[in-house]
Amino acid sequence: MTHAHTHSPVGPEEVARVSCVRHRYEDGTEVSLCGLDVVASRGQRVAVLGPNGSGKTTLLYHLLGLLRSEEGVVRVLGVDPAREWKQVRKRIGVVLQNVDEQILAPSVADDVAFSPRQYGLPEDEVRDMVEAALRRVGIEHLATRVPHNLSGGEKRKVALAGALVMRPELLVLDEPFEGLDPASRDELIGIIGEHAKEGGTVIMSTHDIDTVPEFADYCYVLARGGAIVLEGSPEQVFAHVDALASGNIRPPLLAEMFHRLAELDPGAPPPALTVNAAAEALIRWKAEV
Amino acid sequence: MDITRIDYSATHGKSALHRAVPSAKLAAFALVLTAVVASTNVLVVTALALTLIGVAAALSLPLRPVLALSAYPGIFAALFAFAASADLLSASLIVAKAVTAALAAVLLMFTTPYPQVFAPIQKVVPPVIGDAILMTYRSLFLLLEKFGSTLTAARLRAGLTGRRPVRSAATIARTLGAVLLYSMDLSQRTHDVMLLRGYDGRLAVTAQPSTSRSLDLVVVTIAASLCTVAIAWRVWWPVLNPYSWIPTLAAAAVLAVCLLARALRKERP
Numbered sequence: 001m002t003h004a005h006t007h008s009p010v011g012p013e014e015v016a017r018v019s020c021v022r023h024r025y026e027d028g029t030e031v032s033l034c035g036l037d038v039v040a041s042r043g044q045r046v047a048v049l050g051p052n053g054s055g056k057t058t059l060l061y062h063l064l065g066l067l068r069s070e071e072g073v074v075r076v077l078g079v080d081p082a083r084e085w086k087q088v089r090k091r092i093g094v095v096l097q098n099v100d101e102q103i104l105a106p107s108v109a110d111d112v113a114f115s116p117r118q119y120g121l122p123e124d125e126v127r128d129m130v131e132a133a134l135r136r137v138g139i140e141h142l143a144t145r146v147p148h149n150l151s152g153g154e155k156r157k158v159a160l161a162g163a164l165v166m167r168p169e170l171l172v173l174d175e176p177f178e179g180l181d182p183a184s185r186d187e188l189i190g191i192i193g194e195h196a197k198e199g200g201t202v203i204m205s206t207h208d209i210d211t212v213p214e215f216a217d218y219c220y221v222l223a224r225g226g227a228i229v230l231e232g233s234p235e236q237v238f239a240h241v242d243a244l245a246s247g248n249i250r251p252p253l254l255a256e257m258f259h260r261l262a263e264l265d266p267g268a269p270p271p272a273l274t275v276n277a278a279a280e281a282l283i284r285w286k287a288e289v
Numbered sequence: 290m291d292i293t294r295i296d297y298s299a300t301h302g303k304s305a306l307h308r309a310v311p312s313a314k315l316a317a318f319a320l321v322l323t324a325v326v327a328s329t330n331v332l333v334v335t336a337l338a339l340t341l342i343g344v345a346a347a348l349s350l351p352l353r354p355v356l357a358l359s360a361y362p363g364i365f366a367a368l369f370a371f372a373a374s375a376d377l378l379s380a381s382l383i384v385a386k387a388v389t390a391a392l393a394a395v396l397l398m399f400t401t402p403y404p405q406v407f408a409p410i411q412k413v414v415p416p417v418i419g420d421a422i423l424m425t426y427r428s429l430f431l432l433l434e435k436f437g438s439t440l441t442a443a444r445l446r447a448g449l450t451g452r453r454p455v456r457s458a459a460t461i462a463r464t465l466g467a468v469l470l471y472s473m474d475l476s477q478r479t480h481d482v483m484l485l486r487g488y489d490g491r492l493a494v495t496a497q498p499s500t501s502r503s504l505d506l507v508v509v510t511i512a513a514s515l516c517t518v519a520i521a522w523r524v525w526w527p528v529l530n531p532y533s534w535i536p537t538l539a540a541a542a543v544l545a546v547c548l549l550a551r552a553l554r555k556e557r558p
Binding site for chain 1: 479
């Protein structure tokens, strides 16, 4: 693990980049997101992993222009979001960690309609957009409900519908799986996958390590204090089980199991990170043995 | 909490008054208030109050909280009225006016979601005030939830006990202080979220469309009729005062019919 910064080249399909930014909070805590550039390209699903206090939310807040970096570079859709947020805000959807505080309107439909109305779109168009967003998240039946009577999972879906309503090019999700039951989590993974298939980019922070191989194309791993220490596909990142453990991150159970298997038997198959892939790998190995 | 009950009734109610367009209800509210202000006859004001209670009964609104909330201003008005008025009749008139005006306001709040009541006001006041009024709605529930959960935590950790009222009062005061600090933090975060979601200095609020023009017209007509009766009594009082018992009796009859209908509805399986 190194704190020296490595810049990755700018690609033509680059949507977002965070390069060695530093932020000091009012209480004096300093987060320095340095080491590797965090880059997200069009159609990519990027997971930001790290223990508590590693600066995942700080990273996302820089992407959203909520924090202004004291040094380094933040570019989102070609602009510095902290200075030119208005130029890109229609193209970015956001779900923050505390969805309760993100729901602003008195009813679900009104809340999903918040952004299109603020942008002055005609009411007929707003209605169609709201219906489409609610349908996409599967919560049409909640349209007339008041937010404070909803369950935690339902509130998260409402916030997601509000983020998707403008069909954003970039979706930023802070701990999107928190408070979701397994079925809702699978639905959310499906929605994220669909969004990426349509060319949308997703950047999300998560603690739900076991789910990462199911939804992420690329991962960044933050160590405590903000150092960005690992990057790569989930397979590449979770192959570094020891490096993850030293950064206080427990790798997915399957990655750990295959790592242990390799220690016990050098002929063991390479890590498979989803249940199906792991089952197939083990059956193949059994047949070979 | 009454506020949760009011909100639930306003957002989940299916009565005719719930279905009426908010602008019609606001107009009706203004007309009833005009009637209360214009009236100088305690029997006419009583008739207005009985009619409003009849409406609440007919709409199957929860009568106990409606009456209790309407009575609060009456208590304070009574303190002033009986101390300052020369005779019992004038004091009773002041108290009746306070209770009737409150009844009209409570009926409006029980049948109209808060944001729809204040949306027309938001359009005519400076953005910072209008938007603050509207945003108060969500914030209020977030703060109530925070207060409730903090109080529960205090209770679980023996911070609230019936045997030690002074210590419990201190815990409640500290909880309120914590909620106040949380509210300041919350306001900053809410503003951030608003900016992220497209806020540009003025909330865009869309008026609720009318579901039935005739229903809206009926609501306004009933309120206008009450207002007309009150103004007629005010203008032609020397002629009409001997007959003041008529509107009161009529309103009492309306109330009785409404209560009977309500009781029959409840009995129906």
